[in-house]
Amino acid sequence: MSGEIKRRSRKAGLPPGSLIHIGERLTEKTKISVLDYDENQLSEREIRTVDECRQFKDSLTVTWIHINGIHDTRTLEELGTIFGLHPLIMEDILNTDQRPKIEDFCEYIYIVLKAFYDHGADNSQITSEQISIVLGPKFVISFQEKETDIFKPVRERIRAGKGRLRTSGADYLAYTLIDTIVDNYFTILEQLGEKIEVIEESLVKNPSTQTLRAIQGLKRQMIFLRKSVWPLREAISSLERAGCQLINESTNLFLKDTYDHTIQVIETIETFRDTLSGILDIYLSSINIRMNEIMKVLTIIATIFMPLTFLVGVYGMNFKYMPELEWHWGYFLIWGVIIIIAVSMLVYFRKKRWY
Secondary structure (H helix, E strand, C coil): CHHHHHHHHHHCCCCCCCCCCECCCCCCCCEEEEEEECCCCEEEEEECCHHHHHHHCCCCCEEEEEEECCCCHHHHHHHHHHHCCCHHHHHHHHECCCCCEEEECCCCEEEEEEEEEEECCCCCEEEEEEEEEEECCCEEEEEECCCCCCCHHHHHHHHHCCCCHHHCCHHHHHHHHHHHHHHHHHHHHHHHHHHHHHHHHHHHHCCCHHHHHHHHHHHHHHHHHHHHHHHHHHHHHHHHHCCCCCCCHHHHHHHHHHHHHHHHHHHHHHHHHHHHHHHHHHHHHHHHHHHHHHHHHHHHHHHHHHHHHHHHHHCCCCCCCCCCCCCCCHHHHHHHHHHHHHHHHHHHHHHCCCC
16 A cells, blocks of 8 residues: 555646656557458558557547557657547556546546456466556547457457457447456456365365465455456446447447446455455464364373472472381382372363363
8 A cells, every 4th residue: 555655646746637657667668559440341550650540530440549558658648639538538547546437528438447467376466457448439549558468359359350349339349348357357256266265175174374374365355356346336337327429229238248247246256255254263263272272281281290290399308307208119109109190180181071
């Protein structure tokens, strides 16, 4: 949390609409790719200058402009000027700490989502990136922090020319991008579910501090996912009910399906949170039980040695006139008494089921 506040402090005192990138600073050059298509033709290319995008603003075909890397503020400012995007929208695109939301500007719709990825050799760390989508009459502009293959299936569907993508408008393309991100949530949740099962098994066999760290890590990830997905439910619902002219009635039906998927994701996250809370309670209980068992054993040992220590202490006193000191068999007699007392106490504790 402190890191997020520190990054936001760069904008303190600046006027609204100031274009400052807030997020991970990348060294790679910003890439702009364009897919221009209709039912009969497809044009795909990577452009070198932003000015080449100007021809697609009033195109009769559907155009998907995808930007990989938003750290180049000058490039994004030029793109926003060409398509008439409000400075506050450009500011939100550059601020990668936005919550998921939908903003309708009549001429275009601005959409913010979070995409998640599971990294590491053991898939132990979930990272996220902000994806911004601008939906216009005949164009869709998507902004991605770094280059990943999350939209690869969408490109392949467009190239294949099968399904509704090539025969539908820009609104259906925007829906497809949103739906792809939401579907990826299920993949992440499946991986988290497998991790929770592994933790449950280790908790039963041998709970350790490593188990506790794993539980705490998953709880933090669940809080992170919940924070990112809950606002998306409201955003998709408002997009579905908005009645905007940019979205056809037929696409609204698909948005309802995405809304249902979002509800399922939220319910799964809540279930996992409750499960992890229960696992944490079980872990603490098992640790307390183990501690009680240890204390029981130590108490039994201490109780057995109390009378033995008493006997040894009595006969360890250095008085000259003490009975039994001159006995020939005194040493062996004391050992016999000690053994009888210890065995008798062990039998008594076993009879009482104290161990």
